[in-house]
Amino acid sequence: MNKRRLGSSDLQIAPLVLGGNVFGWTADRDASFAVLDAFVAGGGTMIDTADVYSAWVPGHKGGESETMIGEWLRTSAKRDDVLIATKVGMLPGEGGEKLAPARIAAACDASLQRLGTDRIDLYFAHQDDEATPQEAVLEAFAALVKAGKVRVLGASNFHAARLKSANEAARAAGLPRFDALQPEYNLVSRTKFEGELQDYCVEQNVGVVPYYGLASGFLTGKYRSEGDLSKSVRGGRMGDLLQGRGKAVLDAMDGVAAETGASLAQIALAWLIAQDGVTAPIASATSAAQVEELMPAMTLNLTPDQLDRLSAAGA
Numbered sequence: 119m120n121k122r123r124l125g126s127s128d129l130q131i132a133p134l135v136l137g138g139n140v141f142g143w144t145a146d147r148d149a150s151f152a153v154l155d156a157f158v159a160g161g162g163t164m165i166d167t168a169d170v171y172s173a174w175v176p177g178h179k180g181g182e183s184e185t186m187i188g189e190w191l192r193t194s195a196k197r198d199d200v201l202i203a204t205k206v207g208m209l210p211g212e213g214g215e216k217l218a219p220a221r222i223a224a225a226c227d228a229s230l231q232r233l234g235t236d237r238i239d240l241y242f243a244h245q246d247d248e249a250t251p252q253e254a255v256l257e258a259f260a261a262l263v264k265a266g267k268v269r270v271l272g273a274s275n276f277h278a279a280r281l282k283s284a285n286e287a288a289r290a291a292g293l294p295r296f297d298a299l300q301p302e303y304n305l306v307s308r309t310k311f312e313g314e315l316q317d318y319c320v321e322q323n324v325g326v327v328p329y330y331g332l333a334s335g336f337l338t339g340k341y342r343s344e345g346d347l348s349k350s351v352r353g354g355r356m357g358d359l360l361q362g363r364g365k366a367v368l369d370a371m372d373g374v375a376a377e378t379g380a381s382l383a384q385i386a387l388a389w390l391i392a393q394d395g396v397t398a399p400i401a402s403a404t405s406a407a408q409v410e411e412l413m414p415a416m417t418l419n420l421t422p423d424q425l426d427r428l429s430a431a432g433a
Contacts, residue, residue, distance in 0.1 A: 125325030137402035138167035142182030207244035272298030303328035331399035387415035
């Protein structure tokens with residue numbers, strides 16, 4: 119399994135990133151540790167989290183995922199075996215909101231403390247902040263890079279024009295640019311990335327690590343009928359997918375599964391890994407068994423015909 123360079127940065131990562139949104143939420147300490155152990159044992163290298171995970175849960179305030187990962191890093195002594203990606207911009211707190219420069223500085227220090235580490239390998243602006251000048255945002259991030267607290271910068275949920283203008287501003291000012299992008303992208307959600315944004319990332323060598331790679335579980339085949347929508351708390355969001363292109367995509371995936379023997383989850387992730395500009399998709403798991411089922415996606419090579427059929431079904 120070959121690692122991939124993340125854009126023009128010096129980070130080399132395995133072609134699957136472990137999503138940490140579940141840690142301290144739907145995965146308790148034992149489950150979280152088991153997932154992290156299985157991911158590293160299977161050749162995984164990058165763990166993705168955010169300061170806001172999981173502030174949406176009653177009784178939580180954010181930072182739960184980072185804290186859990188930090189505990190695992192301390193007990194496992196595997197900090198040098200993994201790369202940590204986290205984010206700022208959705209959790210208000212000291213210094214203000216979104217990407218206010220003082221907020222970026224304070225949030226970074228808080229994340230480092232929760233993670234129990236001296237560096238963040240990949241630090242994302244979790245969302246755009248049009249109220250703060252991009253030069254001020256970039257200067258705040260640059261200060262973190264200069265201090266050795268952050269290695270590489272990324273942007274999440276940015277539109278093409280804003281990612282382009284940010285990187286042009288960085289170049290003009292001699293500041294670090296966004297070398298990575300984290301968009302929503304999967305076989306049934308393609309419009310937010312494909313087109314101008316994807317073209318820009320390919321042309322400018324911005325590494326792409328898409329989230330919702332399995333469409334919140336839809337692309338595992340768990341939801342195939344109206345009766346399946348009650349299987350989980352996420353089921354209510356799957357009705358629109360079933361009514362849209364979802365069924366055609368699942369049918370095409372079933373065909374590829376019959377040809378390859380791979381699971382639908384592996385096929386969904388392998389399709390992403392094969393897309394132009396994509397370095398590694400993100401997927402979450404709540405058990406070691408789920409991790410072990412996902413990992414073969416990193417080495418699953420779909421044929422051009424199989425990729426074309428999957429793409430056509432979701433077009």
